[in-house]
Amino acid sequence: MPKPSERGLQMPSSPIRKLAPYAVAAKEAGVKVYHLNIGQPDLPTPQQGLDALKAVTRKTLEYSPSDGIPSLREKLTHYYAKFGIRLSPEEIIITTGGSEAILLSFLACLDPGDEIIAMEPCYANYISFARTAGIVVKTVTTTIENGFALPSIEAFDAAITPRTRAILLSNPNNPTGYVFNAEELQRLKEMVVRHDLFLISDEVYREFVYNGVPFVSALTLGIDDHVIVIDSVSKRYSECGVRVGMLVTHNRQVHDTVMKYCQARLSPPLLGQLVAEASLEGTEGYAAACYQEYKARRDFFIQALNRIPGVYSPMPGGAFYTVASLPVEDAEDFCRWCLTDFRYRGETVMMAPCAGFYRTPGLGRNEVRMAYVLKIEDLQRALEVLQAALEAYNNR
């Protein structure tokens, strides 16, 4: 019997989804599971987007162009203009979710064995896509004590080698919720220019910045040829399932290289593009309501979380995640135990153990990533369950 590839066997399981079978088993046993593990928003998709499905009149659901529907790309230029980002439709490539945009940026900018510098903890799937592309992720560590702010330039410089080709930024950050300020971005800019690197900036949570500081896109730093922005409509419009993302760059060579990969996979999803395009127009009120809802959840959730004995979370400035430290030694064991052994009033809670978001062995073992994508009353119940679980776990 032939064996799978070594790279496939070594591919890490998703720390977000690896506990999923235990959650399924718990639910099958009638237990209610509060999902704090995954960024699946519970808010509705904009009605305009849902209506677009009802309005489909085409008789054949044909391929769209490899770079996406022109009218969608045109409307996106107006969207980006609101953030001070000036683009032509030819600088936007529609991808199958932000996920594909990440992989394509890696393939187009780095050769196998080349290195990219990311901040840890980082979105775990960055590491999976890096493995897929055969590139090496070097990390500089952000710390919970420091609120996950940008590490020193010295730390970056120490990580740079002759194989370094890019810096990977997630801003607002997944999993920490940290929002990088203008001064931090200036520091990154200088480093990127000094070492002639790409800056791959994942800005899918751009709309969710809560502290009144304006969001700064990497595309406004004045280093156009260096920047590739990853984007997605998934979280912005609560339409994760439509799989529509974007890869945005002023760098023509990178654009044209990415397009060769896009042509090979023929086209991004047609129906998702129709929903995304409709979601872009007349949804200012929707966006404002989502923003207020997430902000209220954040304010409630982080305060309540910090009231649980032994638990600490910084106040995240954006996105809808936080990384919290728990009074346990091995958060993965605790998270699994919550699903397999613990019930409180017939309920339990699911979180993503954070070790899988770090590259440096041993870091984050007592941390979890939590997404506040539930209603406040459910968040409150989830935290009651968490508090009871911590007590029971530590008194086993």
Add this chain to the structure above:
Amino acid sequence: MPKPSERGLQMPSSPIRKLAPYAVAAKEAGVKVYHLNIGQPDLPTPQQGLDALKAVTRKTLEYSPSDGIPSLREKLTHYYAKFGIRLSPEEIIITTGGSEAILLSFLACLDPGDEIIAMEPCYANYISFARTAGIVVKTVTTTIENGFALPSIEAFDAAITPRTRAILLSNPNNPTGYVFNAEELQRLKEMVVRHDLFLISDEVYREFVYNGVPFVSALTLGIDDHVIVIDSVSKRYSECGVRVGMLVTHNRQVHDTVMKYCQARLSPPLLGQLVAEASLEGTEGYAAACYQEYKARRDFFIQALNRIPGVYSPMPGGAFYTVASLPVEDAEDFCRWCLTDFRYRGETVMMAPCAGFYRTPGLGRNEVRMAYVLKIEDLQRALEVLQAALEAYNNR
């Protein structure tokens, strides 16, 4: 300015889509272009599939499971049973089109530098996905003189090295339309077992087999652990844009390895899955009508094509493509010239030059791939244009 990766720069342009800018320019100049270059069916999507969009009642278009919606996978087991293929839903992974299934099978079965044997001419994007995965495509050549039948086992044996991990089959074949018979599949089976290889079998055109010989799936050869089948609803239901494919295997290790890649990209397109699921039921009449239509087109098209002086095409047994030789030295130059310089009654024709479907330099230079996915009257007009173009080109 940082440069794109070497692998990206060396990625081939799609031979199907590389002439697209010339077609766009011709259309902008008011010229009607008959598209024989791309397998974009003009037949309607089943009404059941379109109705599924109108029937969407969910308020949030959320992620689907990484391996696809369970009810879709369940219905697919009944579909496959009609072809004698016995599967459980856990042996089917829903992918973002057949395209993603191809890439994932390469990643999960082969390491960088490993070799896969394909028959040339082959679907050009196989080569793109192989480059993406860093694997090496070795080819054995099928010839137009031999009707593109299976090469001798000696030819395969000569191509096998210690790095060979898999054989890649496209059956019915894209681009040649050849359908491999039971005896040929037995020969492949023996070779696969003898060398302990994977057999990756792309069977997306399974329903389009015209010569009364039953289609034989690689999944019915009795070598379960060796076989990965690539599938897609794109052509079957004229819904290429929904991006729903499948990777099917009894090999649990391969399944679980593929799933790690699937978890990284989170989920296949939700809306496409709803359309695909609806398209699976109550569409026997639809499928029969499509089949008859393609068969009639094939019969008309191949006969008419062979009446053009100097043109030759074998009679393809399946799919909706053929590879034809033209009385020109450089088919790519001719195809480009048709778009840039030639007009006949204000019309021209677009074909895919075949050299890009071969790996061996120099092969296929006088060949084109043509898809008969237009109405017969349009096919007739397209061939009139082609005949006039050949005369004009050779009398320049």
